[in-house]
Amino acid sequence: MIGLSFGPFARKNFAIEPLVPADCHHLHRIHAETFSHFWSEDDFHALIGQETVFGFIAREEGRPDDAVGFVLARLTIDEAEILTIAVSPAFRRLGVGRELMDAVLRHLHHVRAQTLFLEVDQANIAAQALYRRLGFIKVGERPAYYETEAGRSAALILRRDLGTGTPR
Known part of the structure; x- marks a missing residue:
């Protein structure tokens, strides 16, 4: 899936590539920009x-x-x-999250996975x-799971069945 580019709806083009251990410093940086309780570079390596x-x-693209x-x-x-x-x-709001999720879904389709879960x-x-x-x-909820600046927030447990259909 190397070199997959966004469609015309995006203002920029991005390449979606499989993760490798050398990417862990990027993962830590982005995670720290996104979450108040972020993972360390060592966590990502593990x-x-x-x-x-x-x-x-x-x-x-152009900035590998x-x-x-x-x-x-x-x-x-x-x-x-x-x-x-x-x-x-x-x-954010440029389609990066969608392209990343599409890459996961294509991979899971290829390996014939049946179900994908996530929490949000x-x-x-x-x-x-x-x-x-x-x-x-939505298939469940964890009350007061996340600690935020505004207090505690629930985690919604979501599921997508993958056994039928074709990947995007």
């Missing part, structure tokens, strides 16, 4: 080193040393989960809209 973990990184977003997922047998997804604030902060309306467009449905 995760990427696991056989069941995979992911993709988005880079602005500068990542703008990533997604990290885990696949066990035929069930997958998004561990985290983050896009640098300056690159109930306050993250933009992410929820993206996940609805991608066919996710």
Whole structure:
């Protein structure tokens, strides 16, 4: 999936590539820009080193040393989960998150996974809209799961069945 570019709706073009251990410093930086409780570079190295973990990184075309977003997922047998997804604030609403999720869905289709789960902060309306467009449905909730500046917020548990249809 190297070199996958955005469509005409984006103002910039991005390449979506598989994650490698050398990307961990980018993952840490983007995660720290996105979340108040962020993961360390060592956390990312440990995760990427696991056989069941995979992911993709988005880079602005023409700037291969500068990542703008990533997604990290885990696949066990035929069930997958998004561990985290983050896009640098300056690159949000340009389709980066959608392209990253599409890369995960294509990979899971290729390996014949049946289900994909993720959790999203109930306050993250933009992410929820993206996940609805991608066919996710709410299957649970973890009350007061996230700690935010505004207090505690619930985590919505979403699922997408992958057993039928074709990838995007």
